[in-house]
Amino acid sequence: RVAAAASAAGVRQRVRFRVNSGVHASTHDFLATSHEDQKFGLPLGRAVELAGKIRAHDSLDFVGLHCHIGSQIYATDGFRESARRLMSVYAELAEGGPVPELNLGGGFGIAYVSGDEPPVIDEVAAQLADIVKETADEYGIALPKVAFEPGRAIIGPAGLTLYTVGTTKPVAIDEGETRLYVSVDGGMSDNARTALYDAQYQVRLANRRSDAGAQLVRVVGKHCESGDIVVDRDHLPADVTPGDLLAVPATGAYCWSLSSNYNYVPRPPVVAVFDGQARVIVRGETEADLLARNVEWSK
Known part of the structure; x- marks a missing residue:
């Protein structure tokens, strides 16, 4: 051929x-x-x-x-x-x-x-x-x-993903330990690797310094899947709160390229940072983008 x-x-x-x-x-x-x-x-x-x-x-x-x-x-x-x-x-x-x-x-x-x-x-x-x-x-x-x-x-190492915390929820686990579930404004639609390959990531508080003690956390996404996990196990300051920014490193490969509109969630933008300057190189999707391919029906 x-x-x-x-x-x-x-x-x-x-x-x-x-x-x-x-x-x-x-x-x-x-x-x-x-x-x-x-x-x-x-x-x-x-x-x-x-x-x-x-x-x-x-x-x-x-x-x-x-x-x-x-x-x-x-x-x-x-x-x-x-x-x-x-x-x-x-x-x-x-x-x-x-x-x-x-x-x-x-x-x-x-x-x-x-x-x-x-x-x-x-x-x-x-x-x-x-x-x-x-x-x-x-x-x-x-x-x-x-x-x-x-x-x-x-x-891979050149990229990181920034998430905004939506809510937190403490959950008691084995031996009296408490894990804080930290929900963010993304998830398996922008990083499917955790669900696909049991991939492991780390997370850091990105918008401020904190002197609070370390708290075991699991960072989870906004999708209706119990497997919608971004970071399975890591530690964040115990005072992590809604509105905080979290950074997940090493997401430059096989994250955006595997992203989807799972649960009809718009894909995030991609921003390039160099020498103290930032610019959008892939525009984030909007709800209008998701609906743009819909075909109107009429009798």
């Missing part, structure tokens, strides 16, 4: 295809994307066959392999093993023609809460470069151009 479309357009289309290295990444099941029984990619064992089919079309230009073992991964063993497996196939492919690029994907985890120890990107990159070179030397082939996709590692 790609070859036919490229031929009809009179272009030579650059093509790489995604293979599954079979490495089972140490992450949430929904975020592991390179094992055999799932929707992504093609078996590594078919790489040579498929590259041959691409090369057989004059309208296609085979430019390499792509692999992505998953997301939010801390352990580096999976990245190293996946690179090693891809290089063995790369060597075989190189015998049949040029393979300009080897895309080893991404999935490097970030710190969402205190105590998280994500991999250091420079160190992972150096380890993978060593593996690629060692394998290339072993097979006696030229080094490929290597690509990575460190998306979350770049944009």
Whole structure:
């Protein structure tokens, strides 16, 4: 289909295809994307066959392999093993023609809460470069151009979400401890990760300083779901009150991009801050926006 479309357009289309290295990444099941029984990619064992089919079309230009073992991964063993497996196939492919690029994907985890120890990107990159070179030397082939996709590692820590407290409610839990439920003006419509992946976040009081003691809290959203949790467990000053602003860090990746109008709630704006200046880069939705697609009915 790609070859036919490229031929009809009179272009030579650059093509790489995604293979599954079979490495089972140490992450949430929904975020592991390179094992055999799932929707992504093609078996590594078919790489040579498929590259041959691409090369057989004059309208296609085979430019390499792509692999992505998953997301939010801390352990580096999976990245190293996946690179090693891809290089063995790369060597075989190189015998049949040029393979300009080897895309080893991404999935490097970030710190969402205190105590998280994500991999250091420079160190992972150096380890993978060593593996690629060692394998290339072993097979006696030229080094490929290597690509990575460190998306979350770049944009994740760059974003935070600000919420306004609507109400609070103390709830007695095990062993006489009290947890304060802090309801905010957002929730799973702007951050679905807690509900989808049991993701953990932290929260801080953002609009003022407080000398009050620490209170165990759960930050929850405004939706009609008991699973509508923004921050499952953290501590805030005990005097947190309606109208306060809360900041939840590390929401730059997979929060706004996963946002929705769940329960018909408008999505919030996105504001860029640089060098002491702020500007809106995505306008927040209004109720009028939600209703704009409604079709009037008449007899």
